[in-house]
Structures are given as C-alpha cells and as structure tokens.
Amino acid sequence: MWWHREVPARPHLPGDRVAITQGGAEMQRILSVRLSAHIGEQVVVAGWIHRRRLLKSVAFLILRDAAGLTQVVVSEPAARAQLEALPEETVVEVTGRVVGNPSAPAGVEVVDPVVRPLGAPAVPPPFDLYRPALTATLPTQLDHASVALRHPTRSAALRISAAATAGFRSILDGQGFVEVHTPKVVGSATESGANVFALDYFGRPAYLAQSPQFYKQLMVGVFERVYEVGPVFRAEPHDTVRHLAQYTSLDVEFGFIRDHRDVMAALRDVLAGMLATVGERCAADLATLDVTVPEVPAEIPAVHFTEALRIAGAPADEPDLAPAHERALGEWARAEHGSDFVFVTGYPMAKRPFYTHPDPARPAYSNGFDLLFRGLELVTGGQRLHRHADYLAALAARGEQIEPYASYVDAFRHGMPPHGGFAIGLERFVARLTGAANVREVVAFPRDLHRLTP
Amino acid sequence: MWWHREVPARPHLPGDRVAITQGGAEMQRILSVRLSAHIGEQVVVAGWIHRRRLLKSVAFLILRDAAGLTQVVVSEPAARAQLEALPEETVVEVTGRVVGNPSAPAGVEVVDPVVRPLGAPAVPPPFDLYRPALTATLPTQLDHASVALRHPTRSAALRISAAATAGFRSILDGQGFVEVHTPKVVGSATESGANVFALDYFGRPAYLAQSPQFYKQLMVGVFERVYEVGPVFRAEPHDTVRHLAQYTSLDVEFGFIRDHRDVMAALRDVLAGMLATVGERCAADLATLDVTVPEVPAEIPAVHFTEALRIAGAPADEPDLAPAHERALGEWARAEHGSDFVFVTGYPMAKRPFYTHPDPARPAYSNGFDLLFRGLELVTGGQRLHRHADYLAALAARGEQIEPYASYVDAFRHGMPPHGGFAIGLERFVARLTGAANVREVVAFPRDLHRLTP
Structure with a gap:
C-alpha cells in the first residue's frame, strides 16, 4: 500500500x-x-x-x-x-x-x-494529492512544488535522498573523515571556465563554485580525509533531464593512497553504506516507488577505457564515452557480472581536468575513473597530482596561466601526499535509484535554465 | 599535551x-x-x-x-x-x-x-607549525590557510565544528526530522532586502539566499519536521569579528507546535546534543584549545524582552538589545542560574521579520526569541505565522507588495500547521565555544568584505 x-x-x-x-x-x-x-x-x-x-x-x-x-x-x-x-x-x-x-x-x-x-x-491544490499517482505534468508540479511535494511519490524520493546522505556521512565518519565546509563564492572561474555564474562581490567580480575540488584537496593536507555535502552551481545552458543549475554534491578526498584503486575501493564502501541506510530507513518509501535497493558487489567490475570502447562497440580512437556507450556498458555489467555498477578506468588525459594524475605506465591515459550506475555516469573520481612541479607542467601543457590558480597550486609546495577522491551527484543518484525519468522529480525546488522559482 | x-x-x-x-x-x-x-x-x-x-x-x-x-x-x-x-x-x-x-x-x-x-x-611555510601557538597574524594565517589550518589549534576548531554538526543531525534524525536541501539562488531579494549578493542567472537578475527560511517553512507542509545544514550568504558591508559573507547555517523548522516554547525546548535538546557529540569526539581538540564543554541546563533560563531590558539596565523603551545588554544578560544568567545560555523571548514585533508570530496576549511583542551564549546572540528563532490571511496582513502592515513573496505566501493557502524553528550560526557557535576572538579563526576559508581568496 x-x-x-x-x-x-x-x-x-x-x-x-x-x-x-x-x-x-x-x-x-x-x-x-x-x-x-x-x-x-x-x-x-x-x-x-x-x-x-x-x-x-x-x-x-x-x-x-x-x-x-x-x-x-x-x-x-x-x-x-x-x-x-x-x-x-x-x-x-x-x-x-x-x-x-x-x-x-x-x-x-x-x-x-x-x-x-x-x-x-x-x-x-491544483491536483489531487490523494490519488496514487500525481497526474499533473512535471512543470505544473514544479510550479506548485510546496504542495506537489506532499504527494507520497514525491516526498518518498526526498526521504530516500536524506537517507542516502546520512549513509554517506555515516560510512565516512566511521573511517575518520572530517566534514568540511568550503567557499561557494570564489575569485576565479577556474575549474572549467565555462558554465559559471558570475556575481557582484562587494563591487568585485566573483563566481559561484562549480565544485569544492580545490578546497577539498587542500584540506587533505590538514585532515588527510575529508568530505563535504553541499551545493554546487553550473550555469548549464542545456535543457536536459539530468542537469541542474544547482545540485548537491557529495564530495570525498583523501590522502596516502597508492593510486586510484584505493579511491575506487572507498567509493564502493560509500555506495554500499548509502544504499544500506536507504534500505534501513526507507522501506515504505521504496515500496511507494516500487523500487528495490541494488546490491553493491564486494568488488565492482572495472574496465579500462580502451576495453570499454570495445565492449560498447565504439571505434578505438573515440576520445570519450557517449551516453549510448555508457548504456551498453551498463548492460554488459548487468549481463556479465550481475552488477548495476561498473567502473570505467583510465580515461584519456586529454578529457580529464588538469589536476588528474596520469597512469604512470601509460601517460596518455589517466588514473581517473567514472562509475556508471545502470548505464549512466554517476560518479567521477580519480587520483590527483600531488607534486607542485606536476601542477606547473600540467597547466603549462594546457597553455593555462598559473595566476588564477595561485593559492591552490602554491599549497602543493608545502607537502601534499598522494591523494584522490570522487564526487557523487546526489540528485542523479536518487533519480537513478528510483527510476525517475527526470532529475527534477527528486529535487524539492529545482533550479535550471528556465526555473528560478519557487 | x-x-x-x-x-x-x-x-x-x-x-x-x-x-x-x-x-x-x-x-x-x-x-x-x-x-x-x-x-x-x-x-x-x-x-x-x-x-x-x-x-x-x-x-x-x-x-x-x-x-x-x-x-x-x-x-x-x-x-x-x-x-x-x-x-x-x-x-x-x-x-x-x-x-x-x-x-x-x-x-x-x-x-x-x-x-x-x-x-x-x-x-x-611562512610560520612554524610545530610551535604550540601560531605566532603569525590572523590575516597572514588566512592568506596561507592551507598550511595554517594544519596547526593543531586551527584544525581542532574545525574538528569541533564537524562534531557539532554531526551532533545537530543526530539529535534531529532521532526525532524524525528530514534533512532537506533548498535553493541557494533565488529570484527575489526578499528576506531582508539589504545585504544580498546579486548574480546573473542566465541573463536574469537573481540573488544568493540569505537563509533557507521560506523553503524550510514550506517543507514543514511536506515532512512536518525538517532541517538543513548549508551555506547562507550576507553581503555584510561591515568589517567585524563576528560577521562573514558566507557562513554555515544549521536550520530547523517544525510543525504542530503550541507556540515558541516548543521551539525553545527543541533547541535546548539540539544544543545539548551538539555539545555532547563535541565532548565525545573531540576530547583532544578541546584539550588543545584548553576548552571545556558547558552544561546545558535541563531548562535554559528565559526572560521576556521587557525583563531583559530591566536586567541589563537599559531604558524600558529600547526597541532592541545592544551588545552591551547581551553581555549583561549573559553575566546575569551565569550568576543567577549558573547557565552559559539564556533565552530572551518576546522581542518587539517591530524588530522581527514579517513572518514572525505575535504573542496573542501582547501583540506588540512577538513569539520570537534569541538564545544568548555567554552574552552573545547565537540563535534566532520563534513561532511563525501559519495563516494565509496573517501573511497578507503582515506584509500590508509593512507596506510591502505580495508579488515578490508570491510562491511563498501562496503555499499558506493550502494548509500549514502552527510551526516554528530556529537557525544556529555554526561558526559563531564554535567561536563562542572555543573562545576564538574572531569568527574567522574557526572557518577554513572565510569570505568577507575584503577576502575572496584563497
């Protein structure tokens, strides 16, 4: 019922x-x-x-x-x-x-x-809340979010979201991670350049942070292991079912790793903890949405990028995975390993951010990975550069100036361990888990290209 | 040691x-x-x-x-x-x-x-991290935050901050509150009008949220009990030791209350839980800072605003409490009740936001309260209006238009219970607890009038 x-x-x-x-x-x-x-x-x-x-x-x-x-x-x-x-x-x-x-x-x-x-x-309200399904269109629901969210199907997704977040924190607290809060207003539009919101900061130009990436890395120098749950902002000009202008990022970063495989192992445990907490706290919500919590294998299958292209039937010189390739990999993981999750490792360096650590054995490929959940990219992570000289070289190789990154890059002169981390998009995780066709169904008050209220 | x-x-x-x-x-x-x-x-x-x-x-x-x-x-x-x-x-x-x-x-x-x-x-680093105290000035520390934070006195404050936040969530999770994430970019500069950061939202004007106030109230209509831990933004033009342009707000809101006294009782338990978790997790950090965790009385002493003026020796027609009055009240609570905490209730309606519920018995006074911690305002809270007609009247009485508040005020037509809540400034709480003279000492990367990096 x-x-x-x-x-x-x-x-x-x-x-x-x-x-x-x-x-x-x-x-x-x-x-x-x-x-x-x-x-x-x-x-x-x-x-x-x-x-x-x-x-x-x-x-x-x-x-x-x-x-x-x-x-x-x-x-x-x-x-x-x-x-x-x-x-x-x-x-x-x-x-x-x-x-x-x-x-x-x-x-x-x-x-x-x-x-x-x-x-x-x-x-x-403009729609009946007592019927098993909300019949209003999604835009109508979003226009009247404060009442639409009262419907059990909508509130269930938000309860699952809260439980997933609690599970995330619980696992990490248990492993000695320290929660941090980092600036959401930054002085340089650095991380990707495009898709940033500009604001007037006491008369100076500033930007909304697209991720806590730089700050969480700096905090590895303080606590070794940190996480943050917070909003990130993308001035995403495309109107898609999976992009939001503000979403909740579950960020993790930690030091003294061998390489990206330690990060993947940590992510596996975090995901298992999130899903376990959802299972414990949200049985009724899962039933409302007719959803079962997937198993997370003790070791999530992992394929190298080059192998992923082959499995997906893509040309060997493709520089990235298209959504169709990700779907094919999801089907492969399901069929071959009985897993809803699959890692793709070794993405080409050219497609990853400058702070990505290369694979020492094959430097054109990275120690960066994506995790696909049912054929959709859910998590991006990897090992980061930790040597100051590598940052200088990486920025120079991309023709970028040091100056906008100065306070970030300088920190690596003062001793940083090998480290890595990942970021989970909370809404995308819940949407994929609940089978929501549009990520907006699992957000209380979404922000996108068109929507700034309620 | x-x-x-x-x-x-x-x-x-x-x-x-x-x-x-x-x-x-x-x-x-x-x-x-x-x-x-x-x-x-x-x-x-x-x-x-x-x-x-x-x-x-x-x-x-x-x-x-x-x-x-x-x-x-x-x-x-x-x-x-x-x-x-x-x-x-x-x-x-x-x-x-x-x-x-x-x-x-x-x-x-x-x-x-x-x-x-x-x-x-x-x-x-530009200062010795191995000495018991950081001798560099605070601005120098903040300029080199990624290394200064490695000093045990600085990292201790951030560990205490993380523990306090964990305690906050733990108490509320145990009482059936649901964690929510609300928009940080809003369409109207509504809540106080001044001190907002403006941004360009896909070519439209928008603003950084000064608090999740409206959204957390709307979510009471969904879950009855909600909380949020997130950044809030104030374009604070004053350069003080206790104001930041971004800080972490611990927000609570819940329904089916009698009046503000239920909110005060909940706040008391939340504070006790926060301090208990700090005590459990942070013994070494507390020792580093030579700090002891204060007792939270089973019932925190509460004085009405009119009585508070008398205790503070202020004229009876003062419309608000000045910092000196708050200090006097802090001393009074310590001397008379042995408490580091004291509630001041019944602030004049004229000094509280339009959504504040009046005291039915004395309508010039509100069902709003402040909590002072060692003589400093730490928490603001109270009962809110819950009737649609009251919102219309309250805005009209202040000469305000409905339109900028439409999506908020409209929700109250669809059934909202009597409710209230509060907001704790995390950094201010930790600063007061640790005896930090400047709130910037307990933030990793503060943002203020002058500081936008690191």
Whole structure:
C-alpha cells in the first residue's frame, strides 16, 4: 500500500514531545503509526485532511501526518457537516477514540471525533494529492512544488535522498573523515571556465563554485580525509533531464593512497553504506516507488577505457564515452557480472581536468575513473597530482596561466601526499535509484535554465 | 599535551585500509595512535615532517599524521644527512621498528628508520607549525590557510565544528526530522532586502539566499519536521569579528507546535546534543584549545524582552538589545542560574521579520526569541505565522507588495500547521565555544568584505 508507512521502516518518528492544547487541557498528540498502541484510548491526532469519503451512511476523514495516514470515522451529522466544509489539505486536530479495524490503515481507526481546524479551510491544490499517482505534468508540479511535494511519490524520493546522505556521512565518519565546509563564492572561474555564474562581490567580480575540488584537496593536507555535502552551481545552458543549475554534491578526498584503486575501493564502501541506510530507513518509501535497493558487489567490475570502447562497440580512437556507450556498458555489467555498477578506468588525459594524475605506465591515459550506475555516469573520481612541479607542467601543457590558480597550486609546495577522491551527484543518484525519468522529480525546488522559482 | 590526541578521544580513526608499497612489497600503514599495539614490529608510518630535532648524538623526526605525532629516532649518519635535507612539512613514509619509550608521544617511538619522501622536499611555510601557538597574524594565517589550518589549534576548531554538526543531525534524525536541501539562488531579494549578493542567472537578475527560511517553512507542509545544514550568504558591508559573507547555517523548522516554547525546548535538546557529540569526539581538540564543554541546563533560563531590558539596565523603551545588554544578560544568567545560555523571548514585533508570530496576549511583542551564549546572540528563532490571511496582513502592515513573496505566501493557502524553528550560526557557535576572538579563526576559508581568496 503506497499510502501507509510501516513502523519498522522508519525507526525515528516524530510526535513524542508535541503537546496540543485541547479545550484547555493538554494531551499528547499521537502519530498515525503509533495509534495501534492506544486502542480503547481517547487520543489527539493532527495533520492534513488527505481525503474525505462522504458515503451515504458514514463519512471518512483520512488524515495525513508525517508518518502516514489515519482513518477517522465521522458518523454524527454535525461533525459530517463540518467535514463537508473542510477541503482537502486543511490542517486539523482530531480528538477521538481509537478502535481496532483490520481493514483500516495500520489496523486502527479513530471514532467519535471532534475536529478542530488549526487554520482556515485550505484552498484545494491544483491536483489531487490523494490519488496514487500525481497526474499533473512535471512543470505544473514544479510550479506548485510546496504542495506537489506532499504527494507520497514525491516526498518518498526526498526521504530516500536524506537517507542516502546520512549513509554517506555515516560510512565516512566511521573511517575518520572530517566534514568540511568550503567557499561557494570564489575569485576565479577556474575549474572549467565555462558554465559559471558570475556575481557582484562587494563591487568585485566573483563566481559561484562549480565544485569544492580545490578546497577539498587542500584540506587533505590538514585532515588527510575529508568530505563535504553541499551545493554546487553550473550555469548549464542545456535543457536536459539530468542537469541542474544547482545540485548537491557529495564530495570525498583523501590522502596516502597508492593510486586510484584505493579511491575506487572507498567509493564502493560509500555506495554500499548509502544504499544500506536507504534500505534501513526507507522501506515504505521504496515500496511507494516500487523500487528495490541494488546490491553493491564486494568488488565492482572495472574496465579500462580502451576495453570499454570495445565492449560498447565504439571505434578505438573515440576520445570519450557517449551516453549510448555508457548504456551498453551498463548492460554488459548487468549481463556479465550481475552488477548495476561498473567502473570505467583510465580515461584519456586529454578529457580529464588538469589536476588528474596520469597512469604512470601509460601517460596518455589517466588514473581517473567514472562509475556508471545502470548505464549512466554517476560518479567521477580519480587520483590527483600531488607534486607542485606536476601542477606547473600540467597547466603549462594546457597553455593555462598559473595566476588564477595561485593559492591552490602554491599549497602543493608545502607537502601534499598522494591523494584522490570522487564526487557523487546526489540528485542523479536518487533519480537513478528510483527510476525517475527526470532529475527534477527528486529535487524539492529545482533550479535550471528556465526555473528560478519557487 | 596539545600535540597528541588520545585514542579514546577519537573513536573513528583512519588508516586501516591504506596500503603502502614499500620496495615492491605492501605493508599496512599504521597511524600514530595505534603504534603502541605494534611494539617490536616493523611498521610503515606516513605523514608530514612536523619537526626535526637535530641533536649532536641523535636526530628526531617528529612525524604528524591525521591522528597525532610519532617520534622517529634517526641515529645512522646517512639517514641523518637525508633528514637534514628534508624541511618541515615534507611528506614522508617511514619504515622502522616500534619500541616502547615512556617519554615519547603515546609511549612509543620508531627506530632504525628508512625514510622515503612521497614528493619533493617541502618549501617551509611562512610560520612554524610545530610551535604550540601560531605566532603569525590572523590575516597572514588566512592568506596561507592551507598550511595554517594544519596547526593543531586551527584544525581542532574545525574538528569541533564537524562534531557539532554531526551532533545537530543526530539529535534531529532521532526525532524524525528530514534533512532537506533548498535553493541557494533565488529570484527575489526578499528576506531582508539589504545585504544580498546579486548574480546573473542566465541573463536574469537573481540573488544568493540569505537563509533557507521560506523553503524550510514550506517543507514543514511536506515532512512536518525538517532541517538543513548549508551555506547562507550576507553581503555584510561591515568589517567585524563576528560577521562573514558566507557562513554555515544549521536550520530547523517544525510543525504542530503550541507556540515558541516548543521551539525553545527543541533547541535546548539540539544544543545539548551538539555539545555532547563535541565532548565525545573531540576530547583532544578541546584539550588543545584548553576548552571545556558547558552544561546545558535541563531548562535554559528565559526572560521576556521587557525583563531583559530591566536586567541589563537599559531604558524600558529600547526597541532592541545592544551588545552591551547581551553581555549583561549573559553575566546575569551565569550568576543567577549558573547557565552559559539564556533565552530572551518576546522581542518587539517591530524588530522581527514579517513572518514572525505575535504573542496573542501582547501583540506588540512577538513569539520570537534569541538564545544568548555567554552574552552573545547565537540563535534566532520563534513561532511563525501559519495563516494565509496573517501573511497578507503582515506584509500590508509593512507596506510591502505580495508579488515578490508570491510562491511563498501562496503555499499558506493550502494548509500549514502552527510551526516554528530556529537557525544556529555554526561558526559563531564554535567561536563562542572555543573562545576564538574572531569568527574567522574557526572557518577554513572565510569570505568577507575584503577576502575572496584563497
């Protein structure tokens, strides 16, 4: 049932401490999922009128709270008349008696209710939230995000997003990583040059950070192991289903690695931890979306770029993987290794950023990798340069000046260990996991070429 | 001892999985704090040359890693000559034998070492990192942040910051709050009008978000209880020790409250959780900074604004509390209640944002509060308006148009419960906790009126 979440699915539930004044007395509000422990008792429940079913002999008020739904049985004529005047989404507090009813959500319902609106009758939203699927188009949903997100299919994706992030942090905290917060406003449009948002910083030009890449590397010099969860900004001029102007980047960087293989091993564990937490915390949400959490193999299959081209049937001189190649690799990993994940290693240096460490044995190829999740690039990572002289050489080889990178490059004169890291796009991860066709379905208030509100 | 962290102080330590190639063979790198379990064994340690002590008969290499310091004893002439050519901050890998030595850090040292640099000899930083205190001025430290942050006093503050944030999330996750990520680029400069950064958003004017206030309120309509940890931006034109152009805001918002007192109770628990996690994870860092974690009273003393003026000796018609008043209140709370924390409730409506809920009994005063920590405003919070009509009236009373707020205000037509929340400035919290005179001391890469790099 999409409209009710089981208690075990979300061990942490709100409602224990919120007391409600009811006719002068204070009663503890009980959350929907906890009502079964109160059969026979007078209780207060509160939430939104999710749906009204006005039958001939009886009316039902389906109340939605943070944890699920409660069926309230309205028999008394005055109460029914009151309910008829309260549209869906009105916030109410209901005092009544809990009785068992195996056919009601969670096996209980509330009878003999006194309904008290906690505000004015709601204006019904432009789409019905009580239907199993939101029928409004995505643009309409996004225009009315604050109500569309109340639909279980939309809120489920955001709960999964929160759980994935918690899993990410949990695994890394357990391995001694330190969380950092780095500047989102930077003085140079350095990392890729294009696609940056310019802003006026006290009269000076500045830019929104496209990634915390440089800062997380510098922080390896401080803590060895760092991560950051934060917004990154791309002035992405293309209107696609997988690009956003702001997204949440899960960034990791750590030192004293041998090479990129240590980074891949760490990423494997991080992904497994993210999915484990989603599985633990979000059973009901996964059920709502009809999604199962994939297994992460103990060792994710990895193919070198040159081999990836061959598997994808691409010419051997292709400089990069096209989306069709990524899909082919995803199918190959599924068929050959039973894995939803596959690493592609050794991308050509020419296609990777200047701070990428080359493969010592084949310097035209890099120690950089991508992780594909069900045939879509989900993570980019690799070993970085750690010697100051290598940075000077890499920038010179690309015809770039040192000056815009000075405070970054200078740091490598002061001792930096071999290091690497990766960045996971949170929204892309959740979209791929939940099967969302458009990444905007798993973001609360997306930002893109056209959308700046709400 | 400021230069060594005890094992119990940081249960989560890195180093278990990083293997190092040494002369073709692979040996597990051992972290400083774990060496005492390897007495008599040949080990690999790795890190930065923190200090060299070149005595007549023997030389010491003090190696710094993520967990602390290791004393390496260099007796052999060739090894000593090598060490003399390796300046402080050079990254090295050391293979040697662990022996007990009660006078060395952690009671062990490494003897008969083979030292392998993992990069070029470092350029020594512009200040000595091995001295107990950084003697460079704060601007010099900030100019060279990537090395200054390696000093234990600076890194300790950032570890405390990470632990406080983890404690914040842990308490809220345990109470059913859902983490959200909201837009940092917004279409209207709404919340305070002034002090916003303007940017070019695909040719349209846009602004950096000064807070997630509106969005977190909207998300109460979805999840009832939400929090966000993220950057906020203030184009603060004043150069003070407590303002930053970007800081990390710990935002909370939740519904079905009676009034602001439920918000204050939640804040009390959040603060207690933050400080408990700092105490658990950061014993060594607290010792480095000579800081003790304050007690949070089960009920934090609270005084109404009018009473606060009286306590502070301010005229009864003062519209707000000046810094001197806050200091006086801090002293009063310490003397009268033994508390480092004190709530001031009932701030005049005229001084609070338009979304603030008035005190129903005294409508000139608000259900908004501040929390002072050791005489400094640390947290602002309160009950918000939740009725659509109240928003229209509040904006009209201030002579403001609805239009810039439309997507926010409209949401309140669709049913919003009584709700409230608060925002904690992370850097200000850590600065106050650690006794930092300037908030810039507890930020990795601060942004202010003058500073846009590194």
